[in-house]
Amino acid sequence: MSLLSLDTVTASYGATQALFGVGFDVAEGEVVALMGRNGMGKTTTVKAICGMVRAGGSLMFDGMPLAGRPSHRIARLGIGLVPEGRRVFRDLSVEENLRAAARPGDWTLQRLADLFPRLGERRGQRAASLSGGEQQMLAIGRALMTNPRLLILDEATEGLAPIVRQEIWAALTGLKRDGGLTILIVDKGLRELARVADRAVILERGRDVWTGDFDALSPEIAVRHLGV
Ligand code: ATP
Numbered sequence: 274m275s276l277l278s279l280d281t282v283t284a285s286y287g288a289t290q291a292l293f294g295v296g297f298d299v300a301e302g303e304v305v306a307l308m309g310r311n312g313m314g315k316t317t318t319v320k321a322i323c324g325m326v327r328a329g330g331s332l333m334f335d336g337m338p339l340a341g342r343p344s345h346r347i348a349r350l351g352i353g354l355v356p357e358g359r360r361v362f363r364d365l366s367v368e369e370n371l372r373a374a375a376r377p378g379d380w381t382l383q384r385l386a387d388l389f390p391r392l393g394e395r396r397g398q399r400a401a402s403l404s405g406g407e408q409q410m411l412a413i414g415r416a417l418m419t420n421p422r423l424l425i426l427d428e429a430t431e432g433l434a435p436i437v438r439q440e441i442w443a444a445l446t447g448l449k450r451d452g453g454l455t456i457l458i459v460d461k462g463l464r465e466l467a468r469v470a471d472r473a474v475i476l477e478r479g480r481d482v483w484t485g486d487f488d489a490l491s492p493e494i495a496v497r498h499l500g501v
Pocket of ligand 1: 310
């Protein structure tokens, strides 16, 4: 059974409709890349799943409907979101940020420090004093500390220095290999996604236009739907 299942999902911002019918499934243990050019509806799809924008159609998580649930309840069902733009509590320390997010499960401060050694080294430091890349690691760490069944990453490596991007991709590759975590990932890095993604879903103007194994995403499809 799919852990996450979307069918003909629609969503609007006031009078502006952003999603016109998005459908895809994410199976337990799978890494799915949600792709598309700018403004095609990726973030809105993530917001619809997380209860941050009102959505129509069917959104199911582990057999339960998500529609109408407030976002904190959706988080408690086991969906950990790393939102666009690295949201962390700037005035709290690294450790305080992580402890504030923690829920029971396999993820602990120690396991996180193994994944991102920089966070372990900076445990007592204020989040505001971290580099952008370290803040992004902390944002990922906060989501992992909730011990989610589904991790959603929205542009997790956008705007970061290449070296830090590599560290984050290496961590995600490790999560897939060792943890068997189910991940929905929005990113534009085709080459990096190829290392972790099992499947891809491509959105165009608020609709899913291509779904398939990541390996089947040919250069022709990338040119046609992603413009790369
Ligand atoms: P990007 O890669 O640029 O982040 P995206 O694929 O994530 O793009 P969305 O952010 O989901 O796209 O945007 C989908 C559509 O909804 C776009 O036309 C966008 O202009 C519109 N939109 C997004 N947020 C809002 C908002 N708060 N108010 C009104 N329209 C919005």
